[in-house]
Amino acid sequence: MYSFYVSIHATDYLRIGKYVGLRHYIFLFSDPVFLRDTFISVKYVIGSLIGAMGLGMALALVLNKRFPFSEFFKTICALPWVISQTVTALLWIWLLDPSFGPINFLLEHIGIGAINFIANESTALPVLICVNVWMSYPFAMILLLAGLQTVPMELYEAAKIDGASSIQMFFQITLPVIRNTIVATCIMLTFYYFTMVTLIYTFTGGGPMGSTEVLSLRVFNETFRYWRIGGAAAIGIVILLLNAIFSIFYVRVVGSGHES
Amino acid sequence: MSIVALSPLVWALLTSLKPNTQIMLFPPVWLPDPIVFDHYKEVIFGSNMPRYFFNSFVVAVVAIFITLALATHTAYAASRFNFRGKEKIMFMILTASMVPVISLLTPLYLVWNQIGLYNTFMGLGLAYAAWQVPTAIWLIRSFIDAIPREVEEAALIDGCTQWQCFHQIVLPIIQPGLAAAGILTFIFVWNDFLFATALTISEDRRLIQVGLYRYLSDLGVDWGRFTAYTVLATLPIIVMFVTLQKRLLKGLVAGAVKG
Numbered sequence: 001m002y003s004f005y006v007s008i009h010a011t012d013y014l015r016i017g018k019y020v021g022l023r024h025y026i027f028l029f030s031d032p033v034f035l036r037d038t039f040i041s042v043k044y045v046i047g048s049l050i051g052a053m054g055l056g057m058a059l060a061l062v063l064n065k066r067f068p069f070s071e072f073f074k075t076i077c078a079l080p081w082v083i084s085q086t087v088t089a090l091l092w093i094w095l096l097d098p099s100f101g102p103i104n105f106l107l108e109h110i111g112i113g114a115i116n117f118i119a120n121e122s123t124a125l126p127v128l129i130c131v132n133v134w135m136s137y138p139f140a141m142i143l144l145l146a147g148l149q150t151v152p153m154e155l156y157e158a159a160k161i162d163g164a165s166s167i168q169m170f171f172q173i174t175l176p177v178i179r180n181t182i183v184a185t186c187i188m189l190t191f192y193y194f195t196m197v198t199l200i201y202t203f204t205g206g207g208p209m210g211s212t213e214v215l216s217l218r219v220f221n222e223t224f225r226y227w228r229i230g231g232a233a234a235i236g237i238v239i240l241l242l243n244a245i246f247s248i249f250y251v252r253v254v255g256s257g258h259e260s
Numbered sequence: 261m262s263i264v265a266l267s268p269l270v271w272a273l274l275t276s277l278k279p280n281t282q283i284m285l286f287p288p289v290w291l292p293d294p295i296v297f298d299h300y301k302e303v304i305f306g307s308n309m310p311r312y313f314f315n316s317f318v319v320a321v322v323a324i325f326i327t328l329a330l331a332t333h334t335a336y337a338a339s340r341f342n343f344r345g346k347e348k349i350m351f352m353i354l355t356a357s358m359v360p361v362i363s364l365l366t367p368l369y370l371v372w373n374q375i376g377l378y379n380t381f382m383g384l385g386l387a388y389a390a391w392q393v394p395t396a397i398w399l400i401r402s403f404i405d406a407i408p409r410e411v412e413e414a415a416l417i418d419g420c421t422q423w424q425c426f427h428q429i430v431l432p433i434i435q436p437g438l439a440a441a442g443i444l445t446f447i448f449v450w451n452d453f454l455f456a457t458a459l460t461i462s463e464d465r466r467l468i469q470v471g472l473y474r475y476l477s478d479l480g481v482d483w484g485r486f487t488a489y490t491v492l493a494t495l496p497i498i499v500m501f502v503t504l505q506k507r508l509l510k511g512l513v514a515g516a517v518k519g
Contacts, residue, residue, distance in 0.1 A: 075505050076266060082501045083269070084451030086469045087490050091268045094275070094483055102271060134268075197362055198453040202473060219362045224458065236362065 028234055033210070034218075038238070041214040044129060045193040045246070051133035052189060053182075056140025061170075063141070064148045074145075081138035089202035092131045093118065121211045124204055128212050132199060136192065140185050147181030148174070183250050190246045194239050215239050269494070276300070276487035299488035309489060312471035315381070319467060320449040322385030323392065324442045330389070331396035331441060332434075336426055338397070339404040340412075353394045361391070365458045372459060379460050384467070387459060388449050396441040403437030404430060443504060450497055468493050 028034045063074050080088070095101050098116040107115065117127040155173050164172065175182075197220045200206065206213035206221070213221075215235055222232035279296045303309050337343075338350055368387055369378070377383030407430065415425050431438075449467075456467040472489055 075502055078505065079266065079269070079498065079501070082447055082451070082497045083494060084453070084469050084497075086451075086453050086472050087494055088268075090472070090486065091272055091490065094487070095268055095271060100483075195361060198469075202453070216362055220454075223362070223366050232362075232366065 028238070034235075036210070037213050037215050037218050038242075040125065040212065041194065041216070041239075041242070043125065044132075044212075044214050045190055047126075047129040048132045048136065048193050049186065049189055051129060052137040052140045053186065055133060055137040056144050056185075059137070059141045060144035060148055061174075063145055078138040078142060080135050081142070083135065085135065085196075085198035086202050088131060088135045089199050092127075092134075093203065096127065118204055119208055121208050124208055124212050128200065128203055131203060132193070132196075135199065136189065139192075140189060143181060143185045143188075144178065147178035151177045186250045187247045190250075191243055194243055194246075215242075272487040272490050275483055276491050278484065299484040300492070302485055303488045303492060307485075307489075308466070309471060309492065312466055312468045313493075315465060316450055316468040319381050319384045319388065320446045322381055323388035323449050324445045326385060326389035327392045327396050327445050328438055328442060330393050331400050332431070332438065334393075335397050335400040335404055336430060339401050340409075350397075353397060361454055365454065368455075369458055379462055379465050381465070384455060384459055384465075387455050388445070388452070391455075392441075392445045392448060396445065399441050399444075400434060400437045403434040407433055439504070443500060446500070447497060 059077055063070055063077070083091075095103050096117045098104055098119075104115065115123060117123045151174060155177070156169060159169050159173060194214075195216050196214075197216050200212060200214060200217050201220065204212040206217050216239060219232045219235045219239070222235065276299050277296060279298070334353075338346060372378040372383050372387075377386065411433075412425050412429060415429050416422070420428070451469060452467070453469040453473065456470045457473075460466060460470070472486075472493060
């Protein structure tokens with residue numbers, strides 16, 4: 001298979017990286033910038049995940065009920081999913097523009113005053129997370145909606161007769177039934193977020209002052225800007241490890257929730 | 261919520277129709293008055309955009325063709341034949357798609373340079389296909405699994421070869437699956453930035469998303485033109501998505517649930 005061919009080459013090449021020296025790793029872990037980047041990455045992934053899953057779940061619950069034009073709303077809500085990362089980033093730069101953007105106009109209108117979100121060290125990462133959520137919640141929504149449609153209606157009817165409130169029904173019936181869908185969605189989104197480059201590269205480029213430099217962007221920069229391929233490969237491995245840790249965490253947490 | 265989902269796109273559409281004097285105004289002018297199409301004219305006739313469009317389209321076709329050719333045959337084998345270690349191989353194929361793209365780019369770049377695929381449509385198409393084949397296999401397999409075996413058995417008794425059986429019976433039935441896999445590949449190629457920046461260098465091989473990014477840095481930020489470009493670059497995808505969304509979402513879910 002062709003993808004095997006590529007992956008074999010990838011491993012070969014990583015092995016060459018290790019031969020050059022394990023010191024790539026030693027260097028990385030003694031580098032405060034690397035530790036900062038890791039921390040930013042984790043914040044970025046967790047923040048985006050909470051936003052996208054929360055929003056996706058809320059919309060999926062609403063869209064799961066039949067109402068006029070629900071198909072139409074579903075299409076519109078799913079739309080950001082097909083917008084490319086480049087377009088997303090540049091559109092939001094334009095929306096957030098400190099002098100001409102409509103968002104700052106609204107802020108000024110309600111008396112907060114314009115904020116240069118992207119150039120400000122403390123707001124850049126939160127804004128980046130928001131943009132990422134805008135772009136990726138449809139994915140969560142689509143998968144969760146598919147999950148919700150597998151929940152048998154009889155369960156709700158039985159619970160209603162027993163006098164359960166809708167909040168109780170959500171936690172006692174809906175969540176346990178679509179447990180696997182939730183785990184799968186979380187894992188896929190985490191993989192996606194940890195390895196994401198384009199959005200961040202075009203939106204902030206890692207700045208200001210490196211406040212949005214996540215690990216994946218670092219790999220990209222190490223490779224295509226500084227040509228430090230060994231170091232980049234080492235970071236790639238760290239990203240893989242982080243992915244694995246997060247995946248195990250989801251499966252554990254949700255698995256133990258099932259037993260209790 | 262629909263408003264939040266749409267507003268950035270609507271804003272881009274509005275901006276692209278404004279005359280230059282109204283774009284850089286504070287407070288912003290909400291509706292363009294008068295509506296002008298100058299930016300579209302500039303983008304279509306005064307830039308390399310049509311060329312990028314064409315490039316992206318060619319690469320997408322190459323990628324879809326390779327992806328479907330590889331994926332349908334593998335999926336058929338995985339669905340209909342039993343061989344040793346089948347599930348293991350299928351799982352390994354899936355794992356291959358979980359490797360981060362960025363760590364594949366450098367080896368790809370080096371290998372492509374050596375074998376002369378760097379900066380060619382074929383090289384790009386192959387790279388995209390390699391990335392899409394695993395998902396496509398699982399997606400198409402779920403469609404083949406849904407066909408009752410009896411249909412093929414009847415054909416085999418009537419003297420069909422396995423090969424004829426696949427081409428004349430299975431392929432027509434799984435057309436919706438092929439369409440879904442094809443469209444997913446198309447969206448991926450059309451929206452990709454990473455592969456396209458890493459694997460091409462010259463202007464006449466540039467793809468649409470890279471063009472969009474370069475467009476900005478080359479000319480400074482000309483928002484009128486930029487938003488016109490964005491609208492044009494996003495339109496095919498949106499039209500495709502809206503008309504085919506049911507089939508597409510079903511395919512996506514089938515692929516994801518199996519995965």
